[in-house]
């Protein structure tokens with residue numbers, strides 16, 4: 489089956505181990521195992537696991553893990569949660585379960601490319617709902633309504649958004665849910681960055697708590713800093729979860745038993761993890777804001793949530809050429825907008841260690857100074 493090259497994955501994969509400073513990372517500084525277990529107060533965790541038999545475990549994910557994840561939502565029960573191999577596995581399973589050739593899938597754009605390329609490879613007709621900088625990278629509901637046709641099966645959002653960090657509030661999200669409901673379509677909302685609000689007063693509901701046509705996907709990689717577990721989940725109505733299970737039987741059987749046990753610890757200690765991570769992103773967001781204020785070649789709509797920002801630059805160099813030169817000259821990695829089909833932009837991650845961000849920005853400044 490043909491599939492488009494996943495540009496951002498190819499680009500980061502090619503260079504992330506070659507550079508000294510990685511500002512392409514989207515996860516909030518991943519834990520070391522030691523740091524994680526200390527924060528959880530469970531240093532003897534692996535000792536305690538010694539008698540655990542390495543079976544398949546619970547095929548849908550352990551009840552404790554699904555219960556812990558369900559608590560992240562207002563109206564979800566463990567039966568509404570299905571564990572997957574990352575949010576990437578969760579998204580894939582939703583497309584595999586719901587999309588047939590000839591269906592229309594409407595996806596926001598720019599976006600994490602998986603969200604339109606997979607449906608395209610399954611034979612769907614893809615319509616792009618373009619987000620614009622002057623609209624704070626938020627979707628326009630009227631434009632969405634115009635894209636809906638009789639074949640529309642799925643509308644796809646990311647909230648908080650990758651690559652811009654925009655945040656759809658409850659009012660707008662409810663309007664989008666209403667469009668999906670009227671069209672008898674489903675709304676897939678990729679919420680991999682949920683909870684990472686820059687402003688402590690911000691809070692946005694999960695789409696799945698607002699409409700029974702909505703499906704949310706989540707991740708342990710970003711806000712939980714447990715990227716190496718490769719775990720995520722789908723939250724949806726029991727009916728959708730049952731359909732997803734039928735498809736998942738052919739790809740997964742179950743996820744890793746040890747990963748499940750570590751993720752269960754995490755969901756029991758959400759507050760501790762978010763305390764650590766909100767401090768990281770809020771500190772780093774301030775540093776990045778200040779840097780941009782002082783840098784006339786770079787403009788942005790400040791991200792409201794998540795760990796990434798989308799920067800517009802004022803230089804006559806294609807974004808990939810700029811990023812390749814930055815790697816070569818300064819051993820620093822950021823992502824070209826071309827990976828998102830958006831020339832003239834760059835995606836930067838600010839969830840890394842503060843020292844990495846500071847040093848990376850300082851090298852980026854030197855680079856810009858030599859190209860002004």
Ligand SMILES: Cc1ncc(COP(=O)(O)O)c(C=O)c1O
Pocket residue numbers: 514573574575576577600646650678680706707708709710715719720
């Ligand atoms: C919007 C979005 N969805 C899903 C993923 C995949 O994340 P995971 O590590 O949970 O598979 C990413 C990773 O960058 C992402 O940005």
